[in-house]
Amino acid sequence: MKIEDCFYIGYITKTKGLKGELQVYFEYEEPEDLVLDSVFAEINGKLVPFFISKHKLQNNNTGNFYFDDIDTIEKAESLIRKKLYLPLSLKPVREDDEFLITDLKGFIVHDETAGELGEIIEIHEYPQQYIAVVPYKFNEVMFPLNDDLIVEIDEENGILRVDLPEGLIDLYIGE
Known part of the structure; x- marks a missing residue:
């Protein structure tokens, strides 16, 4: 299996207990939609399959896992810190x-006050x-995407209207 044939779901954060239990942090938005019979861990640039004998998802984007042969x-x-992948064929369809x-x-x-800021180039989760x-003005402006700041989402025209707190943009552009 090659990485380009898979999609990234998260990484192993730590061990739990003495019997090989591992905690996984999911960067995939809805881990409960994933088929978790096996996963691929990236080890030295290669994907190594691990079969899951038991797992329990938590409600904070983590889960506790037991893999076969990890006892x-x-x-x-x-x-620990290995990235986990699933085959593209198992990616949930939206x-x-x-x-x-x-x-x-x-x-x-x-923005309601500053006008057009520019295109969203990244979204950090x-x-x-x-x-x-x-x-914006040769700087990166960052702001939370939450209901308090979002005025309107115009999907048809690709426009996000926001009302940012006074002074937020100034923090980034130094005016």
């Missing part, structure tokens, strides 16, 4: 009308929120 803490420790916050990448941001990154 000691020593074996488990060798997998509904046509399903819109995710990450779909805002590429939208043009208009943190446990508490999503952060949009927009180049």
